[in-house]
Amino acid sequence: MATGIRDKVAILGMGCSVFGERWDMEADDLIVEAFEECLKDAGIERNQIDAAWFSTAIEEVHVGKSGVPLAVALRLPYIPVTRVENYCASGTESFRGAVYAVASGAADIALAAGVEKLKDTGYGGLPQRGRGVLNSMYWANASAPGSFAQLATAYQTKHGVGRDELKRAMAQISVKSHANGAKNPKAHLRKEIDIDTVLNAPMIADPLGLFDCCGVSDGSACAIVTTPEIARQLGKKDLVSVKALQLAVSNGTEASHNSWDGSYFMTTRKAAERAYKEAGIEKPREQISMFECHDCFSITELVTMEDLYLSKEGEAWKDVLDGFYNADGQIPCQIDGGLKCFGHPIGASGLRMLYEMYAQLLGRADKRQLDEPRLGMTHNLGGFPHQNVSSVAIIGRYEG
Amino acid sequence: MVGITAYGGYVPRLRLQRQAIVAANGWFNAGLKAYGRGERSMCNWDEDALTMAVEAGRDCLAGEPPEDLKAVFLASTTLPFQDRQNSGVLATALSLGQSLLSLDLTSSRRAATSGLVTALNAVQGLGGRALLVAAEHRRSKAASPFEMMSGDGAAALLLGADGVIAEYLGAEQAAVDFVDHYRGQNEAFDYAWEERWIRDEGYLKIVPPVIEAALAAAGIGAEAVDRFVMPATIRNLAGQVARRVGIKPEAVVDNLQGVMGDSGAAHALVMLSHTLEEASPGEIILLVGWGQGADAILFRTTEALRTLAPRRGVKGSLARRKEESNYAKFLSFNNIVEMDRGLRSEVDKQTALSALYRNKEMLIGMIGGKCRICGTVQFPKSNVCVNPNCGEFHSQDDHPFADMPARVQSWTADNLTFSLDPPQHFGMVVFEEGGRLMADLTDVDVGGVEVGMPMRMVFRVKEHDNQRGFTKYFWKAAPAPSG
Numbered sequence: 001m002a003t004g005i006r007d008k009v010a011i012l013g014m015g016c017s018v019f020g021e022r023w024d025m026e027a028d029d030l031i032v033e034a035f036e037e038c039l040k041d042a043g044i045e046r047n048q049i050d051a052a053w054f055s056t057a058i059e060e061v062h063v064g065k066s067g068v069p070l071a072v073a074l075r076l077p078y079i080p081v082t083r084v085e086n087y088c089a090s091g092t093e094s095f096r097g098a099v100y101a102v103a104s105g106a107a108d109i110a111l112a113a114g115v116e117k118l119k120d121t122g123y124g125g126l127p128q129r130g131r132g133v134l135n136s137m138y139w140a141n142a143s144a145p146g147s148f149a150q151l152a153t154a155y156q157t158k159h160g161v162g163r164d165e166l167k168r169a170m171a172q173i174s175v176k177s178h179a180n181g182a183k184n185p186k187a188h189l190r191k192e193i194d195i196d197t198v199l200n201a202p203m204i205a206d207p208l209g210l211f212d213c214c215g216v217s218d219g220s221a222c223a224i225v226t227t228p229e230i231a232r233q234l235g236k237k238d239l240v241s242v243k244a245l246q247l248a249v250s251n252g253t254e255a256s257h258n259s260w261d262g263s264y265f266m267t268t269r270k271a272a273e274r275a276y277k278e279a280g281i282e283k284p285r286e287q288i289s290m291f292e293c294h295d296c297f298s299i300t301e302l303v304t305m306e307d308l309y310l311s312k313e314g315e316a317w318k319d320v321l322d323g324f325y326n327a328d329g330q331i332p333c334q335i336d337g338g339l340k341c342f343g344h345p346i347g348a349s350g351l352r353m354l355y356e357m358y359a360q361l362l363g364r365a366d367k368r369q370l371d372e373p374r375l376g377m378t379h380n381l382g383g384f385p386h387q388n389v390s391s392v393a394i395i396g397r398y399e400g
Numbered sequence: 401m402v403g404i405t406a407y408g409g410y411v412p413r414l415r416l417q418r419q420a421i422v423a424a425n426g427w428f429n430a431g432l433k434a435y436g437r438g439e440r441s442m443c444n445w446d447e448d449a450l451t452m453a454v455e456a457g458r459d460c461l462a463g464e465p466p467e468d469l470k471a472v473f474l475a476s477t478t479l480p481f482q483d484r485q486n487s488g489v490l491a492t493a494l495s496l497g498q499s500l501l502s503l504d505l506t507s508s509r510r511a512a513t514s515g516l517v518t519a520l521n522a523v524q525g526l527g528g529r530a531l532l533v534a535a536e537h538r539r540s541k542a543a544s545p546f547e548m549m550s551g552d553g554a555a556a557l558l559l560g561a562d563g564v565i566a567e568y569l570g571a572e573q574a575a576v577d578f579v580d581h582y583r584g585q586n587e588a589f590d591y592a593w594e595e596r597w598i599r600d601e602g603y604l605k606i607v608p609p610v611i612e613a614a615l616a617a618a619g620i621g622a623e624a625v626d627r628f629v630m631p632a633t634i635r636n637l638a639g640q641v642a643r644r645v646g647i648k649p650e651a652v653v654d655n656l657q658g659v660m661g662d663s664g665a666a667h668a669l670v671m672l673s674h675t676l677e678e679a680s681p682g683e684i685i686l687l688v689g690w691g692q693g694a695d696a697i698l699f700r701t702t703e704a705l706r707t708l709a710p711r712r713g714v715k716g717s718l719a720r721r722k723e724e725s726n727y728a729k730f731l732s733f734n735n736i737v738e739m740d741r742g743l744r745s746e747v748d749k750q751t752a753l754s755a756l757y758r759n760k761e762m763l764i765g766m767i768g769g770k771c772r773i774c775g776t777v778q779f780p781k782s783n784v785c786v787n788p789n790c791g792e793f794h795s796q797d798d799h800p801f802a803d804m805p806a807r808v809q810s811w812t813a814d815n816l817t818f819s820l821d822p823p824q825h826f827g828m829v830v831f832e833e834g835g836r837l838m839a840d841l842t843d844v845d846v847g848g849v850e851v852g853m854p855m856r857m858v859f860r861v862k863e864h865d866n867q868r869g870f871t872k873y874f875w876k877a878a879p880a881p882s883g
Contacts, residue, residue: 123743125816133752137763137862138780138874140826140838146814150828150838154810157851205814206823256778256786258836262810262828386828386838 004278008103010228010241010398013042016355019219019343020188027062027117028073030220034348035074035113042224043234049224050107051080053097055090055114056347057382059083061127062117070113087382088296089247090114091221091350092391096245098225108230113222116345126216145213146205147384148297153207154262155303159314167207169317170298171198174211174340176326177295181337183367188215188343212298217343221351223358228398239398240361243279243375246271247391254386267390268307268379275392276309281375284309288331288394289373290360292353294381295338304379305333308392327368335360335368350380350391357395402523403564403699407673408460408556409714410452410535411660413843414724415439418548424727425543432548440661441551442724443537445733445820446842446860449476450486451873452554452666453535454493454859460531460556462709463803465494468560470528471501473519475512477583477665478537479504480871489873490533492764493859495800501526509665513689516669516697517571519559529560536664539734541589549633551661555669555714565705566676566685569698572614576693578602599634603641607694611645611686614696620684622646627675629653630688631667647686659718665691674714681705712881720881722845732820745818749865751872761798766857766875768835769796777834805832806855806877813846829855829877843878854880 015038017030025033039046054070056063063069067081084093091114098110121127126144130136156166175195181187193211201209231239248270254260272284281287288310295301305316310331311324319325325333336342336356339349357376359365375396382389422436443452453474472494474487481489487502501522505515512534519530535554540547580602581592592598607630615622628651630638638652653675655662663670668689675685681703689695712720724730731737761767762780769781774790777799785792811827818824825841827849841849842860855877862872 121743125744128744128747133755134759136749137751137756137759137872140840141814141817141819141824141863142826142838143814143816143824145816146812146824146826147838149812149814150810152810153812153827153851157810202815203813203823204816205812208812252782252786253788255838256780256782256836257776257788258830258834259788384838 005099005103005245006243006278006280007228007241007398007400009099009225010231010239011358011395012044012109012224012226012231012234012236013038013040014223014355014358015041016186016221016352017219018186019217019345019352021119022218023119025218027069027115030117030218031070031073031113031115034220034222038222038224044109044224046074047077048109049076049079049111050109051101052076052111052113053094054081054083055085055094056083056116057085057087057090058116058118058127058129058346060129061121063115086389088294088346089350089380089382089389089391090347091352092378092380092393093350095223095351095354095393096247096391098223099242099245102225102227109224109226111222111224112351113220114347114351115220116347117218118216118345119218124216143205145208145297148300149205149208150262151303151385152299155299158261158263161317163207166317167199168195169320170212170302171195172320173295173298173301174198177334177338177340180327180335180368181341184337184342187337187341188217189337189341208297208299214296214339215341215343217345219343219345219348219352221348221355223351223354228400238362240358240395241398242393243396244275244392244394246275246278247389249389250383250387252387262385264303265307265381265385265388265390267388268304268381268392271390271392272308275394279394281394285331287375288377289375290332290335290357290370291377291379292334292336292338292356293379295334295340296344296381300381301333308377308379332370335365335370350378353378353380354393354395361395361397401564401567402520402559402561403568404557404566404676405529405560405563406460406462406558406565406708407676407713408456408458408711409554409670409673409717410455410459411441411553411714411717412443412447412452413720413722414442414444415721416442416724416727416730420725420727421548429543432543432545435545435548438658439723440548441553442730443552443733444843446876447537447552448480448861448871449478449535449537449554450480450489451860452537452552453490453533456535456554456556457490457494457531457533459711459713460558461494462711465496466529466558466560468528469496469500469531470526471519471522471530472496473503473505473515473530473532475505475515475532475534475665476536477506477509477511479506489764492760495765495767508691510689510691510693510695511665513668513687513695513697514573516557517573517695520568523559523561529558532557532559534666534669536666538590538664539588539736542731542736546590546592549657549661551663553660553663553670554666555673557669557673563704564702565708566699566701569618569620569700570614571695571697572610572617573695574606574610574693576606578606578692595634599637603632603634603637603690604644607641607688607690608644610694610696611688614698618698620698623648624684625651625686626683627651627653627679627685629668629671629675629685631655631662631671632690633657633662670714676701676705677713677715679705716881741818749863749872750868751865751870763874766800766802768799768801770799771795772797777831779835779837801831801835802857802875804857805880806830806857808849808851808853808855809836810851811841811849813849825849840876841878842876856880
C-alpha cells in the first residue's frame with residue numbers, strides 16, 4: 001500500500017524572479033534570475049543536480065517545446081530534463097516530478113523550474129492559444145474570465161447569495177490580496193486598493209470586473225529538492241519538507257454529466273481530501289497555518305476556500321467579509337499577494353506559491369512574515385471550472 | 401395528387417428600423433426618405449442563408465423528418481459555399497440521412513419557384529417526399545434603395561403525395577433574359593437598372609401571359625384565384641399585374657415589405673408559407689416567381705390544412721422580433737464596414753476537414769450519445785459512458801440533441817474574448833433528458849440572460865475563417881419561444 005510522500009523529501013532551496021511586465025527580459029533571463037537565488041539558497045553546485053523538470057504552459061509564445069530551453073538556459077550538464085504542462089497547474093507538476101524522483105531514489109537532488117514569458121503578444125490578458133482540432137470546432141467562444149465567471153452565477157443560485165453580496169465578498173478578496181501584494185517587492189501589482197475601486201471597475205466578464213482578475217505576468221520560479229538526510233548532510237538545519245502532493249484531473253463529468261451544479265471544483269475537493277489524508281491533517285481549518293490558492297479570479301478563490309474545506313460550503317463569502325483570510329486573520333490567504341498581485345506567469349505560479357510558503361516557514365518573509373506558521377498549503381489550478389486540473393500541496397517544518 | 405404537405409418559415413429576430421438607415425444615409429441620398437417606413441429583417445452576425453435554411457427546414461419538418469424523404473433542394477443566390485454542396489450541409493444539420501438526392505438551386509431570384517416546379521415533378525418520379533428550402537441573405541451597398549427594401553429570410557416546403565395540404569394544379573414558365581439586376585461572379589453587390597423600365601417592359605409584359613397560360617391549362621378563371629402571391633418591391637406592382645389578368649384586388653397578398661423587406665430568391669416561398677398560414681381549405685393560390693422570366697404555379701388548399709401540426713412559421717418568426725436601431729451594427733454584421741477587430745481576433749481558424757468529416761453528425765447534426773446500459777444521455781458521444789456510476793465502454797447509440805429543451809445553469813457576458821457582437825454570451829446549458837454543453841448563446845441581449853432560462857438549440861455560424869474562405873458552423877443556445 002502506498003505510504004504517500006509525507007516527509008520523504010525536503011526543499012533544499014528556492015528562488016523566484018520578480019514578476020511583472022518584464023519587457024527587457026527573455027524567458028531564459030527570468031529562469032536564470034530565479035535559479036541563481038535558488039542555487040545560492042540550496043548551497044550546492046549546479047552539477048550536483050541529477051535531474052530536472054521544467055514547466056511552461058503557453059510555450060508557443062515564448063520558449064517552444066521540450067526540456068531543451070531549461071537545459072540551454074542553465075547549461076545543465078546533459079542531465080534528464082522533462083518538460084511538463086498541465087494548464088495553469090504546470091508549476092506544481094514540475095515540483096511533483098522532482099519530488100517523486102527524489103522519493104523514488106532515482107535522484108538525490110532534483111530541480112523543478114517553471115517559467116512563462118507572456119507579454120510578447122501585443123495585447124492584455126492571456127495569449128490566445130490552440131484548443132485542439134476538434135475542441136476548437138465546438139467549444140464555446142470563451143475567455144478565461146468568462147469561464148470562471150460561470151462559478152459566480154452557479155454559486156449565487158445554489159446558495160441564494162445575492163449578486164451584490166457576492167460582488168462585495170469577491171471585491172474584499174481582491175482588496176486583501178492587494179494589501180498583501182503591496183508589501184511584496186517581487187510582486188507585479190504593488191498598490192493597495194479600496195473596495196469601491198473594485199466594485200466600480202470595468203466589467204471583463206459579468207460579474208467579474210477588472211480587479212476580480214489576476215495579473216498576467218512574466219516570471220520564473222524554481223525549487224531544488226532532496227531527501228531530508230542529504231539536506232542534513234549538506235548542512236541544513238531548519239528543514240521544510242513535503243507533507244502532501246496531490247493532483248486531481250477532471251474526466252468530463254462536470255462538462256457532460258448533470259450531476260455537477262457548476263458552483264464548485266470537484267477536482268479540488270478530491271485533491272484536498274487526499275492531501276489532508278497524506279499529510280495526516282484531520283481539522284484543516286484549525287491545522288493549516290496559511291495557504292496560497294489559485295486566485296486567477298476572485299470567485300475562484302472564494303469557492304476554493306470551501307473546496308479546501310477551510311470554510312463551510314456556502315459560507316466562504318461570510319468568512320471573507322469577516323476577515324478570516326486576511327493577513328491578521330485566522331488563516332492568512334495569499335499573503336504574498338497571490339496570482340492577483342504577485343502575478344501569474346503560468347508555468348511558474350505553482351512554484352511561486354511554494355516559494356512563499358517556504359519563505360514563511362523559514363521566517364524569511366520580511367514585512368509579510370506571519371507568526372510561527374507550521375503548515376503551508378498551495379492550491380494550483382488549471383483549465384476551466386467545468387474541465388480542469390487541480391493540485392494541492394502541503395509543506396511544513398520537518399520534525400524528524 | 402401531389403402538392404405541399406407542410407410548410408415552414410424563418411425570419412431573423414433583428415429588425416433594422418428603416419428610419420435608422422435614413423438617419424445615417426439621408427444626407428447622401430435624400431431619396432431614401434421615400435422608403436423610410438417600417439423595418440427590414442436583418443441576420444445576426446452568426447446567421448447566413450444556410451443557417452436560416454436550417455431553421456426554416458426544422459420548422460417545416462416539425463421535429464420529425466418523414467421516412468420517405470427522397471430529396472432536398474436548397475434555393476438561394478447567397479449560399480455560403482460556391483463549391484461545397486450547401487444542401488448537403490442542410491441535410492446533415494437536419495439529420496436526414498444519406499439516402500437522398502440533394503441539390504443547390506441558384507443564380508436567379510426565380511431559383512425557388514422554378515425549383516418548386518422541378519421538385520413537384522421530381523416527387524412523382526422519386527416515390528417519396530422532397531424538401532425544398534429557400535433562403536437569402538444579400539449584401540447591399542450603403543445608402544442604396546436595395547439596402548432599404550431587402551430583408552433576410554427563409555422558407556421551406558415539404559412536397560409529396562400523402563397528406564397534401566395544397567394540391568399542385570400545374571405551372572407555366574417563361575425563360576426571358578430580362579436583366580433587371582445582376583450580380584457578377586465574385587461581386588458583393590447587385591447592379592440594377594431603372595425601376596420604371598423593369599415594371600413596364602419587364603413584369604407587366606412578361607408575367608401576365610405566363611399567368612394566363614397557367615390558369616388556362618388548369619381550367620381556372622382568374623377571378624377564382626383567392627390568393628395571389630407575387631413578390632415585388634415596386635409599389636403595388638402585384639396589384640397592377642392582378643388587374644391586368646383579372647384577378648380580384650383583394651386576392652393580392654401583402655409582400656411583407658413593411659415588416660421584413662424582400663428576401664430575394666426566398667421571398668416567393670416566404671410569402672407562400674405566410675399565405676398557407678392564413679388560408680382555409682378549398683382556396684386557389686397563385687404563386688408567381690420572377691427573375692429572367694417568370695413561373696406561375698397554382699395550388700388548391702385541402703382539408704388536410706386544418707390538421708397540420710402547429711408551427712412557428714413566418715408569422716411566429718415575425719412576432720419574434722427585436723428592433724435594431726444601430727445602423728453601424730448592420731454594416732458590421734454584413735461586412736460592409738471594416739471594424740478594428742483587434743489582435744485577439746487573429747487566431748488561426750483553420751478547419752481540419754478530415755476531423756470535420758469524422759465528426760459531422762456531432763458538429764453539423766448536433767448528435768450526441770445515449771448509453772444502452774444506464775440510459776445516460778450525453779454530448780458529445782464518446783467511447784466511455786460519462787455517468788460516474790456506469791463508465792461502460794462502447795455503449796452509446798446516436799441521440800439527437802437539436803430539438804431537446806434545455807436550460808441555462810450558469811452564464812456570463814464576456815467582454816474579453818473576441819466577438820463580432822460583444823459581449824460574448826455563453827454558459828452551461830443543461831438538456832432536459834440529460835447531457836449538457838458549455839455553449840455559445842445567441843439572440844440574447846445584455847441583461848436578458850438568467851439562470852434557469854429555457855433555451856432552444858439553433859444552427860449558427862461558429863466563426864469565419866476569412867484567411868481560407870471557410871465558414872464553420874455549430875449549434876448555439878437561443879432563448880426558447882415562450883408559451
